[in-house]
Amino acid sequence: MSEQTSFLRKVKHFAKTKLAKRQEQADRSVLISCLSRTNEKKFVTFLSRHGDIKKYFFYESYGMYAVVEYANQESVASLLKDAGIPSVNHESLVPFKSRLLSLRNIGSADSSNQQSGQLCQPQTTIPINELIQKLSREESIDQQVTSLTEAYQLTEENSRLRFLVCSLLKDIAAAYFPECTIKPFGSSVNGFGKLGCDLDMFLDLDSISGRRAKMPKSGLLLDYQLKRANSERAVTQSILSVIGECVDQFGPGCVGVQKILNARCPLVRFAHQASGFQCDLTANNRVAMKSTELLYLYGELDPRVRSLVFTVRCWARAHGITSSIPGAWITNFSLTVMVLFFLQKRSPPIIPTLDHLRDLAGPADKSVIEGNDCTFVSDFSKIQLQSNTETLEQLLCEFFEFYSTFAFNRFSLNIRKGKEQSKPEISPLHIQNPFETSLNVSKNVNATQLERFVALCQESSWLLQQSEMKKPKGATGASTSTPWGLATLLLPSQVAGIKGRKKRRREPASERIKSLLESLKNNNQQKQS
Ligand code: GTP
Ligand code: MG
DSSP states (O other): OOHHHHHHHHHHHHHHHHHHHHHHHHHTEEEEEEOTTOOHHHHHHHHHTTSOEEEEEEEESSSEEEEEEESSHHHHHHHHHHOOOOOOSSOOOOOOOOSEEEOOOOSSOOGGGGSOOOOBOOOSOOOHHHHHHHHHTSSSHHHHHHHHHHHHBOOHHHHHHHHHHHHHHHHHHTTTOTTOEEEEEGGGTSSOOBTTOOEEEEEEOTTTTTOOSOOOSSSOOOOOOOOOOSOHHHHHHHHHHHHHHHHHHHOTTEEEEEEETTSSSOEEEEEETTTTEEEEEEESOHHHHHHHHHHHHHHHHOHHHHHHHHHHHHHHHHTTSSOSSOSSSOOHHHHHHHHHHHHHTSSSOSSOOHHHHHHTOOGGGOOEETTEEOOOOOOGGGOOOOOOOOOHHHHHHHHHHHHHSOOTTTEEEETTTTEEEEOSSOOSSOBBOSSSTTSBTTTTOOHHHHHHHHHHHHHHHHHHHSGGGGSOOSOTTOSSOOOOTHHHHTSOOSGGGOOSOOSOOOSOOOHHHHHHHHHHHHHHHHHHO
16 A cells, blocks of 8 residues: 555545544633633632543633533533532523633632633634734745645634534524534634634524434334425525524524524524634535535645645635625635646646546445435545645746646636536626536626636736745844735735726836835845855
């Protein structure tokens, strides 16, 4: 077995068990709001009365919180038994008990309480200016890309918190559907999530529907009587409507609940205050789960995939190409598919086409969802990668160059085939949905937004080709450094504001970047003389 095959086999096992492990950890965990200067030792001693604590960490989100994972489920039950309902004078409370608790200090303040604050785990990314500074201190563009990925990716703690919020939500949904699970999908688990990204959740009722423990060959048979509805969609809408109502009325710390039931994919949107996550709860959204698995697979095949996706997502966000508000913008999902398509088009390709992954699938991988073929291989060891040795710097330059000149007016991007194809319909940007192939994932994008994207690709490609941009500026280790390389691409540009540009311009429109280049050139000349 080759080294690569053995690596991929390990990755596969990791992927399969990782989600289940995280879910199980979350079910053994509690979320506690605590005083900002709670004494850590006292905190642990107090909570350990209910059993061994496996892991805990503190974080801040409009107040101090702690996630505490017990070794055993019984400890959680014991802790909850000990917790009381607070008495408040002027308010009425919904007596819904959950694993979101508050720790208070009663009686005279103990001086030891004032001793130490806790080391807080960051749950948001560093501000863009700090990131630009950080990247400017790196030695190469490859290092900048890696450094950006490390600074932005979800931490172990943030990932645990995401699973815990799903588990807390499951406790609410379980009032109606005791066997349900709530699973995270999208960027929380596909490997491309950035700290602070939204939490997409999927209410999974599959363990309830369509299963019979034992089918007798003959004799009497007992069935549940179930309410009938007009369509699957109507069932999804009614379930989400009721769960959404419960989240709104009973869910501790769940605010701003909106039921968006007429969307193509009905959802309940709300903010979970204690974690700081913006949450989208969906049901019956199996195709999105499959897209998540596919993106995860691609991200694990080659480390350059994740790094490039992170960099392009960050670059797009810095220039307002993507936004957290829905609109005519390119979404992160579309952008990720664009990076994957580009990597399939390299020579030799860095990642295989989806059709190839489907051809490698075994019988157990077969998956057809609402008539759509969602089959692809789950055994990573069957995937043979070609040997492409391009650096991240080369790939980044080539990405911008590729999309600077792509004939968006004629072609659709198709990661199934790894080829552009004639557009089946008129829309500025056409990216074929990998599983629901008659759909365009970027249907929302208008011509102006696509033009902004192309103009920025042109500017970024041009910038990266300037020799001044390719090496670090200023002394290594200095506290502030002149932006260079990738850091320059994150600086504000005026290209984003240009509308309806007729002619292709390859040089940057931004005066700020022009003057920055000038100053770099002057610096170099001074040094040489
Ligand atoms: P961010 O939340 O922006 O970090 O990225 P995300 O990948 O989580 O995107 P989003 O929250 O918009 O969507 C969650 C998941 O739903 C995506 O990862 C996809 O799996 C899926 N999804 C989103 N938009 C589309 C779409 O237009 N078509 C399809 N088929 N799936 C989509
Ligand atoms: Mg998301």
